[in-house]
Amino acid sequence: xxxxxxxxxxxxxxxxxxxxxxxxxxxxxxxxxxxxxxxxxxxxxxxxxxx
Ligand SMILES: [Zn+2]
Ligand SMILES: [Zn+2]
Numbered sequence: 001x002x003x004x005x006x007x008x009x010x011x012x013x014x015x016x017x018x019x020x021x022x023x024x025x026x027x028x029x030x031x032x033x034x035x036x037x038x039x040x041x042x043x044x045x046x047x048x049x050x051x
Contacts (some may be wrong), residue, residue: 001017004016004025005025006025006026006027006029006030007025007026007030008024008026008027008038008039008040008045009027009029009030011027013026013028015027015028016046017031017033017038018030018038019036019037019038019041020024020036020037021037021038021045022037022038022040022041024038024040026038026039
């Protein structure tokens with residue numbers, strides 16, 4: 001697959017990432033490389049852990 005739609009912003013991306021937490025396909029802008037998950041999950045986990 002060359003391109004995919006980001007589950008967060010809905011834009012087509014040639015650099016799709018899949019969230020290891022919820023499985024969503026997101027673009028590079030909406031992917032947290034360090035945590036390996038989409039920004040939705042990264043924000044949620046960060047909020048829970050209160051880091
Ligand atoms: Zn996006
Ligand atoms: Zn996610």
